[in-house]
Amino acid sequence: MEKVLKIGGMTCAACARAVERASRKVDGVLEANLNFAAEKLYVKYDETKTSVEEIIKAIERAGYSAEEEKEFKDIRIGIGGMTCASCAKAIEFSVKKLKGVLKAEVNFAAETLYVEYDPSKVRLSQIKEAIKKAGYEPLSEEDKTIDKDQERKEREAKSLFNNFIISAVVTLPLLIIAMGHMFGLKLPKIIEPHDYPLNFALVQLILTIPSIYAGRRFFIVGFKSLIKGAPNMDSLIAIGTSAAILYGIFATYQIYLLNTEYAKDLYFESASTIITLILLGKYLEAKTKGRTSEAIKKLLGLQPKTATILQDDKEMIIPIEEVEVGDIILVKPGEKIPVDGEIIEGESSVDESMLTGESVPVDKKVGDKVFAATINKNGFIKFRATKVGKDTALSQIIKLVEAAQGSKAPIARMADIISGYFVPAVILIAIISFIVWMIAGRGFIFSMTIFIAVLVIACPCALGLATPTAIMVGSGKGAENGILIKTGEALETAHKIQTIVLDKTGTITEGKPRLIDLFAIDEEENFVLSIAASCEKMSEHPIAQAIVKGAEEKGTVLQNVESFTAIAGHGIKAFVEGKEVLIGNKKLMEEKGIDLSKGIQKFEEYAEGGKTPMFIAFDKRLIGVLAVADSPKKSSKEAIKMLKDLGIEVVMITGDNKKTAMAIAKEVGVDKVLAEVLPQDKANEVKKLQEGGRIVAMVGDGINDAPALAQADVGIAIGSGTDVAIESADIVLMRDDLLDVVKAIRLSKATIRNIKQNLFWAFFYNVIGIPVAAGVLTIFGGPKLNPMIAAAAMSLSSVSVVTNALRLKRFK
Numbered sequence: 001m002e003k004v005l006k007i008g009g010m011t012c013a014a015c016a017r018a019v020e021r022a023s024r025k026v027d028g029v030l031e032a033n034l035n036f037a038a039e040k041l042y043v044k045y046d047e048t049k050t051s052v053e054e055i056i057k058a059i060e061r062a063g064y065s066a067e068e069e070k071e072f073k074d075i076r077i078g079i080g081g082m083t084c085a086s087c088a089k090a091i092e093f094s095v096k097k098l099k100g101v102l103k104a105e106v107n108f109a110a111e112t113l114y115v116e117y118d119p120s121k122v123r124l125s126q127i128k129e130a131i132k133k134a135g136y137e138p139l140s141e142e143d144k145t146i147d148k149d150q151e152r153k154e155r156e157a158k159s160l161f162n163n164f165i166i167s168a169v170v171t172l173p174l175l176i177i178a179m180g181h182m183f184g185l186k187l188p189k190i191i192e193p194h195d196y197p198l199n200f201a202l203v204q205l206i207l208t209i210p211s212i213y214a215g216r217r218f219f220i221v222g223f224k225s226l227i228k229g230a231p232n233m234d235s236l237i238a239i240g241t242s243a244a245i246l247y248g249i250f251a252t253y254q255i256y257l258l259n260t261e262y263a264k265d266l267y268f269e270s271a272s273t274i275i276t277l278i279l280l281g282k283y284l285e286a287k288t289k290g291r292t293s294e295a296i297k298k299l300l301g302l303q304p305k306t307a308t309i310l311q312d313d314k315e316m317i318i319p320i321e322e323v324e325v326g327d328i329i330l331v332k333p334g335e336k337i338p339v340d341g342e343i344i345e346g347e348s349s350v351d352e353s354m355l356t357g358e359s360v361p362v363d364k365k366v367g368d369k370v371f372a373a374t375i376n377k378n379g380f381i382k383f384r385a386t387k388v389g390k391d392t393a394l395s396q397i398i399k400l401v402e403a404a405q406g407s408k409a410p411i412a413r414m415a416d417i418i419s420g421y422f423v424p425a426v427i428l429i430a431i432i433s434f435i436v437w438m439i440a441g442r443g444f445i446f447s448m449t450i451f452i453a454v455l456v457i458a459c460p461c462a463l464g465l466a467t468p469t470a471i472m473v474g475s476g477k478g479a480e481n482g483i484l485i486k487t488g489e490a491l492e493t494a495h496k497i498q499t500i501v502l503d504k505t506g507t508i509t510e511g512k513p514r515l516i517d518l519f520a521i522d523e524e525e526n527f528v529l530s531i532a533a534s535c536e537k538m539s540e541h542p543i544a545q546a547i548v549k550g551a552e553e554k555g556t557v558l559q560n561v562e563s564f565t566a567i568a569g570h571g572i573k574a575f576v577e578g579k580e581v582l583i584g585n586k587k588l589m590e591e592k593g594i595d596l597s598k599g600i601q602k603f604e605e606y607a608e609g610g611k612t613p614m615f616i617a618f619d620k621r622l623i624g625v626l627a628v629a630d631s632p633k634k635s636s637k638e639a640i641k642m643l644k645d646l647g648i649e650v651v652m653i654t655g656d657n658k659k660t661a662m663a664i665a666k667e668v669g670v671d672k673v674l675a676e677v678l679p680q681d682k683a684n685e686v687k688k689l690q691e692g693g694r695i696v697a698m699v700g701d702g703i704n705d706a707p708a709l710a711q712a713d714v715g716i717a718i719g720s721g722t723d724v725a726i727e728s729a730d731i732v733l734m735r736d737d738l739l740d741v742v743k744a745i746r747l748s749k750a751t752i753r754n755i756k757q758n759l760f761w762a763f764f765y766n767v768i769g770i771p772v773a774a775g776v777l778t779i780f781g782g783p784k785l786n787p788m789i790a791a792a793a794m795s796l797s798s799v800s801v802v803t804n805a806l807r808l809k810r811f812k
Contacts, residue, residue, distance in 0.1 A: 001044070001045055001046075001047045002042070002043070002044050003043055003045075003052055003055075003068060003069075004040055004041070004042055004043075004068075004069040005040065005041040005043060005052075005055070005056065005059070005066045005067065005068055005069060006039060006040060006066065006067050006068075006069050007019055007034065007039050007040065007041050007059065007064055007065070007066050008039070008064060008065035008066070009063065009064040009065050010039060010064060015064065016034045018062055018063075018064075019032075019034050019041060019059055019062065019064055019066075020032050020033065020034050020041075021062075022058045022059050022061065022062035022064075023041060023043055023055055023058060023059060025058065026045075026050050026054055026055050026058045027049055027050060028045050028046040028047075028048070028049025028050030028054075029043060029044075029045045029050060029055060030044045030045055030046060031043065031044040032044075040069065041059075041066070043055060052068055056068070072102060072116055072117065072118055072119075073116070073117055073118075073119050074103075074114065074115065074116045074117075075114075075115055075117075075124065076112045076113065076114050076115075077112065077113045077115065077127070077128065077131070077138050077139065078111060078112055078113075078138070078139030079091060079106065079111050079112065079113050079131065079136050079137065079138065079139065080111070080136065080137035080138075080139055081135070081136040081137045081221070082106075082108060082111060082136060083221065083232060083233055083234050083282075084108070084232050084233035084234070084464055085108055085422070085463050085464025085465075086225075086230070086231065086232035086233060086422065086423045086464075087108070087136065087225075087232045087233075088106035088107075088108045088464060089106075089230075090134050090135070090136075090225065090228075090230035090232065091104075091106050091113060091131055091134050091136055092104045092105065092106050092113075093134075093230070094130045094131065094133060094134035095113065095115060095127055095130045095131065095134075097130070098117075098122050098126060098127065098130055099121055099122060100117050100118040100119075100120070100121025100122030101115060101116070101117045101122055101127070102116040102117060102118065103115065103116040104116075107468045108464040108465060108468055109464075109465055109468030109469045109471075109472055110468060110472060113131065113138075115127055134228075134230070135221065135224050135225060135228065153286065156286055157283060157286040157287055160279055160282050160283040160286055161283050163214040163215065163279050164214070164276065164279040164280050164283055166210055166211075166213070166214040167210065167211045167214035167215065167272065167275050167276040167279055168276050168280075169210075170207045170208070170210045170211055170272065171207075171211060171269070171272045171273055171275075171276045173207060174204060174207040174208065174211075174268060174269045174272050174273075175269050175273065177191065177200070177203060177204060177207070177269075178204060178266065178268065178269035179269065181193075187200075191203050193263045193264070197255045197260045197262075197263040198252070198255050198256055200263055200266075201248075201251065201252040201255050201262075201263060201266055202252065204248070204266055204268040204269065205248065205249065205252055205268060207268070207272070208245065208248070208268040208271060208272050211271070211272040211275045211276065212241075212245065212271075212275070214275060214276075214279060215237070215241070215275035215278070215279060217234070218234045218237040218238050218241070218275070218278070219234075219238045219241075219242070221234040222234035222235040222236070222237060222238030222239070223235070223238055226238070226239075231423040231424060231427060232423055233423065233458075233459070235423060235427070236423060236426060236427070236455045236456065236458055237274070237275075237278055237455070237456060239427065239430075239455055240274065240430075240451075240452040240455035240456045240787065241271040241274050241275060241452075241456075243448060243451060243452055243455075244267035244268070244270045244271035244274070244448075244452055244787070245267075245268065245271045247265075247267050247448060248266050248267045248268045248271070251263075251265050251266050251267075252266070265445050267448075267452075269788075270452065270786075270787045270788055273788040273791065274452075274456050274787060274788060274790075274791040277788070277791040277792045277794075277795050278456075278791055278794065278795055280795060281794065281795020281796065281798060281799060282795070284795075284799045285465075285798045285799055285802060302336070302354050302373035302394065303320065303372065303373055303394065304320060304335075304336040304337075304338045304372075304373070305319065305320055306318065306319055306320060306338070307320055307323050307327075307329055307338035307339065308329065308330045308331070308332075309323065309327045309328060309329050309330070310327075310328040310329070310330060310382070315330060320338050320339070321389070323338060323339050323385055323388050324385065324388060325385055325386060325387070325388055326384065326385060327384070327385045328344070328382060328383070328384055328385075329341060329382070329383055329384075329385055330380070330381075330382055331370075331376045331380070331381050331382075331383070332376070332380055333348070333376060333377065333378050333379060333380065334375070334376065334377070335375070335376055336373060336374070336375055336376075337350070337370050337371065337372060337373065337374050337375070337376060337383075338372060339372045339385045339387060339388045339389075339392055340369070340370065340371050340372055340385070340386055340387035340388070340391070340392045340393055341369070341370055341383040341384050341385045341386050341387075342367065342368070342369055342370070342383055342384050342386055343364055343365065343366050343367065343368050343369075343370060343381050343382070343383045344366060344382055344383055344384050345366065345381065345382035345383075346366075346379055346380050346381035346382055347363075347364065347365045347366075347379050347381070348363075348364055348376050348377060348378055348379030348380070348381050349361035349362065349363050349364065349377045349378055349379070350362050350364050350370060350374050350375065350376055350377060351374060351375040351377055352371065352374045354373055354374065354375075354394075355371055355373070355374060355393060355394065355397065355482065355734050361377050364381065369386075370383055371392070371393045371394065372387075372392040372393065372394045372395075373394045397479060397484060397734075400479075400484045400486055400732070401475055401476060401479045401484065410489060410492055411467060411492055411752070411755055411756075411759075412466075412467035412468070412488070412755075414759075418463060422458070422463065422766075423458075426454065426455065426458040426770065427455070429454055429770060429774060430450075430451050430454040430455050430774075431451070433447075433450045433451060433454055433774040433775060434447045434448065434450060434451040435447075437450050437775060446784070449784060449786075449787060450773070450774060450775045450784070452787040452790075453773035453774075453784075453785045453786070453787045453790040454770060454773040454774050454790075456773075456787055456790045456791045456794055457769045457770060457772075457773040457785070457790035457791075457793055457794050458766060458769070458770055458773075458794070459762070459765065459766060459769075459794045459797045459798060462758075462761070462762035462765060462766070462797040462798050462800075462801045463759070463762045463763070463766070465758070465762075465798060465801045465802055465805075466755060466758035466759045466762045466801055467488075467755050467758070467759070469758070469801065469802050469805035469806075470751050470754040470755045470758060470805040470808060471488045471491060471751065471755075472805075473751075473754075473805050473806060473808040473809060474491060474747060474748075474750070474751030474754070474808050474811075475488075475491065477747065477808055477809060477811055478744065478747050481740075481743060481747075482733065482734035482735050482740060483731065483732075483733060483734070483740055483743055483744045483747060484731065484732040484733075484734065485730070485731050485744070485747075485748075486729075486730050486731065486732070487730065489730075490714055490730035490731055491747075491748050491751055491752075492748070492752055493695065493713050493714050493730075493748075494697070494714050494731065494744060494745050494747075494748035495745065495748040495749040495751075495752045496695045497648055497695055497696070497697045497713070497714060497745060498648065498649060498694045498695045498696070499648065499649040499650075499651060499689050499694045499695070499696045499697070500643055500648050500649070500650055500651070500696070500697045500698075500699065500741070501651045501652075501653050501674075501685070501686055501689070501696060501697070501698045501699065501708070501712070502640075502650065502651070502652050502653070502670070502699050502738070503653055503654070503682075503698075503699060503700035503701065503705050503708075504630075504652055504653065504654035504656060504661065504664060505542065505630060505654065506542075506700075506701040506718065506736075507699050507700055507701055507718055507738065508632055508633065508636045508640075508652060508664065508668055508670075508738070509630040509631060509632050509633065509636075509664065510630060510631050510632075510633055511542060511630065511701070512542070512546075512630065513542050513543050513545075513546040513612065513628045513629060513630040514546050514549075514550065514628065514629060514630075515546050515547050515549070515550025515551075515626065515627075515628055516611055516627050516628060516629040517606060517611065517625075517626070517627035518624060518625075518626055518627070519599065519602040519624055519625040519626075519627075520623065520624045521598045521599055521622055521623055521624055521625075522598075522621075522623065523618075523623045523624065525624075526554075526556060527623075528616060528623050528624035528626075529547075529550070529551050529554065529556050530551065530556050530557060530558060530559055531559060531576060531581055531616065531618055531623070532547050532551070532583055532616050532624075532626055533547050533548045533550070533551030533552075533556060533558055534558040534559040534560075534561050534574075534576060535561055535564065535572060535574040535576065535581050535583060536548055536572065536583065537558065537561070538561060538564035538572075538574065539564075539566060539572055541566075542630075543612060543614070543628050544572075546628045547626060547628065559576045559577070560576070560577075561574050561575070561576055562574075562575040562576065562577075562578065563575045567584065567588060568678060568679060568680070569655055569678035569679060569680075570584045570585055570587055570588040570591075571583050571584015571585060571588045571614065572584060576618075579618060579619040580617075580618075580619065580620065581616070581617070581618055582594065582615070582616070582617040583614055583615070583616045583617075583626075584614055584615065585614065585615070585657060585676075586603070586615070586657070588615075589615050589617060589622070592617070592620075593620075594615070594617045594620065594621070594622055595621070595622060596615065596622060598622055599615060599622050599624070599625045602625045603615065603625050604659065606625065606627040606660075607657050607658075607659030607660045607663070608659050608663060609627075609663060610629065610660060610663030610664050610667060611627040611628065611629045611660060611663075612627065612628045612629065612630070612656050612657075612660050613625055613626065613627050613657070613660070614626045614627075614628070632664060632667055632668050633736075633737070633738065635737050635738055635739045636668045636738050637667070637668045637669055638739065639737075639738035639739045639741060639742055640668050640669045640670060640738070641669055642739070642742045643741070643742060643745075644669070646742070646745060646746075648745075649671075649672065649694075650669075650670050650671070650672070651670070651672045651673070651674060651689070652664070652665050652668075652670045652672070652673050652674070653674045653677055653682055653685060653708075654673075654674070654675055654676075654677065655675075655676065655677055655678060655679065656675055656676070657675060657676060658673070658675040658676060660675075661673045661675035661676075662675070680707070682698075682700075682705065682707065682708035683707035683708045683710070683711040685708070686698055686708045686711045686712050687711055690711075690712075690713070695713045695714075696712050696713050696714075697712055697713065697714040697715070697716055697741075698711070698712035698714075698715050698716065699716040699717075699718065699738070699741055700715075700716075700717065700718070701717060701718040701736075705717075705728075706728040707728070709728040709729045710728045714730050714731060715728055715729040715730050715731070716729055716730070716731045716732075716733065716741055716744065717729035717731070717732050717733065718733050718735075718736050731744050747811060750808060750811050751808060754804065754805060754807065754808055757804055758801045758804055758805060761797075761800065761801065761804070762797070762801060765793075765797045769790070769793060769794075769797075772785050773785045773790050
């Protein structure tokens with residue numbers, strides 16, 4: 001049996017080892033591995049010998065908390081048949097009623113439902129059934145693929161266009177017959193209203209029937225939703241046009257009874273024109289909405305269809321789906337790299353702009369990583385596949401972008417709440433307006449015109465589209481530029497950042513330290529370097545690797561190391577020839593009682609020069625001071641200035657000593673420095689800034705940055721960093737460049753500005769449009785709003801919101 005336990009109370013890597021030890025001591029535990037960054041213990045045990053409860057008790061006895069992680073699932077389901085934000089609300093309401101559903105959010109623009117659920121309480125089939133009961137169609141996994149989704153949307157747009165043509169073809173003669181006399185047009189005598197009023201009415205009724213057929217969806221879905229108590233936009237159109245048609249039929253019957261005065265009160269042309277204009281609006285909306293997901297389509301289009309693999313010393317071209325991890329792949333100049341891998345032969349430059357947005361090709365040699373869909377420019381390379389299918393970097397990017405485009409930003413919640421009550425409120429306003437005008441003595445015809453106008457001018461679609469369309473375009477634009485924003489919430493929060501915490505190593509600096517100086521005390525330099533490099537060879541730390549590399553460059557002979565211990569945040573302890581070696585900072589030496597008087601001046605001098613100094617002690621005495629330097633990236637100074645220009649406080653965080661940190665900070669223009677911070681304390685420092693009421697972003701690239709990235713309001717991982725850091729972050733930068741942090745914040749600001757514009761116009765349109773349709777202007781002697789003009793306004797409002805969102809594509 002395998003289980004995942006959430007562990008609390010840990011502060012360092014030593015705690016992690018203690019939790020593992022406590023777990024492994026339990027009889028029956030076969031394996032226990034702890035991910036310190038994620039604070040999760042992955043435990044495998046024999047359930048005939050022990051239980052989860054016993055393992056939890058053992059961990060608690062060791063001084064930590066543990067609880068079983070619930071295995072919740074999440075899924076995105078494509079939805080067919082939605083026409084407005086009210087439809088989205090109806091689906092959410094239906095799914096949320098199911099026991100075991102934790103979260104249900106519909107993205108109207110992306111036409112997807114995101115569900116978090118407990119599979120032990122509810123099945124996916126039950127969720128899909130709830131969608132069907134609400135009157136909508138859950139799409140299969142196959143239908144959700146971009147190609148199928150695109151096909152479906154194109155079919156839908158084509159169907160809308162065909163229905164629009166049918167309706168328009170009959171509406172034009174209908175308008176001429178009904179209103180031609182106003183413009184001096186003469187009708188054939190056989191349908192003249194004065195001579196043959198019944199013919200005049202019947203021709204209009206016959207011409208209206210194709211329009212009703214073309215707009216049949218509005219009636220079927222609209223009345224169905226109304227009966228279920230969840231009216232939507234289709235319900236408004238259905239009620240409004242049905243009122244006009246039914247009154248027209250009533251008037252035709254009155255004419256048949258020789259009450260010919262009803263000939264001037266036929267409303268068939270209004271119903272037909274409303275259907276025609278709304279079909280046109282829906283078609284334009286479908287076409288413009290289709291353009292919001294172009295970023296994903298572009299990314300998917302990048303994937304090559306085949307790969308050339310080496311099998312039994314023969315070249316074989318196989319479909320991309322058949323490539324497996326470990327396959328040896330050949331790529332010639334000009335070809336696309338089919339999957340992720342590591343070069344084993346050859347050199348080339350690779351165009352990675354499709355992943356990172358960086359136009360300059362990157363030089364690649366043996367041992368370097370290559371990624372699917374990038375283009376091999378000029379050399380022949382042979383590489384071993386390391387990630388295929390859904391695991392490639394491109395697939396992960398597509399997955400992240402899809403998730404972001406399907407997510408909701410907090411700003412959308414207000415529109416969601418309003419749209420939930422919108423349609424019933426509009427129906428109520430229409431009814432009240434009708435009654436008020438009837439009481440005011442303006443007659444049935446006037447009152448009914450007002451009733452229809454109110455119903456067809458209201459537009460919940462504009463409200464429902466305002467936020468998701470902007471998020472879809474904004475996150476897509478980010479992906480094109482190597483900025484992956486995981487959620488709508490992260491996109492929104494990024495524009496409010498007040499403080500940004502930058503990790504020094506690998507974020508502000510290159511992350512490639514070099515051994516710069518060595519000061520020997522009472523020993524030969526070569527001996528000091530030999531002892532230092534021999535011990536540091538046991539460590540994975542970048543500074544340790546810099547010392548080893550420096551020794552190798554000088555041809556230094558290394559010693560045999562008998563034992564090695566890493567002391568987190570302080571340095572290392574090892575034994576050479578039975579004698580203790582200490583390499584690290586001032587705190588480590590003071591704790592071990594080492595006299596620093598002979599080296600402290602040099603230590604301070606190195607630190608003030610922006611280098612990272614370390615003491616080295618051998619057999620209880622100081623024998624030298626080493627200095628390692630990590631140069632700032634070329635773009636760091638410019639990026640930090642830009643962040644300050646945006647009004648953001650910039651803080652540098654590092655485990656380095658204060659003087660070294662201050663020297664680097666001064667060079668790049670950072671005013672506030674948090675130095676000598678242990679890896680496990682980075683998250684606490686972020687928390688302290690948040691407790692001061694600041695909205696804090698953290699930028700980092702290492703495993704030790706993961707807790708801080710998770711703690712921050714917005715975690716930003718430099719894309720060249722570790723998988724753990726990327727997993728913990730809200731925004732991932734594909735390029736190792738701080739300027740992209742500025743771009744991400746600017747993109748967030750532009751997207752939120754666009755959302756606010758969309759919401760303003762959607763609210764403004766409804767707040768102004770509905771009272772005008774209700775006849776407010778008439779009270780002051782103004783004109784009455786014709787239902788046909790109301791329908792045109794309603795159609796244009798949705799199109800204008802989507803068109804405004806598409807302006808984000810021009811963001812630079």
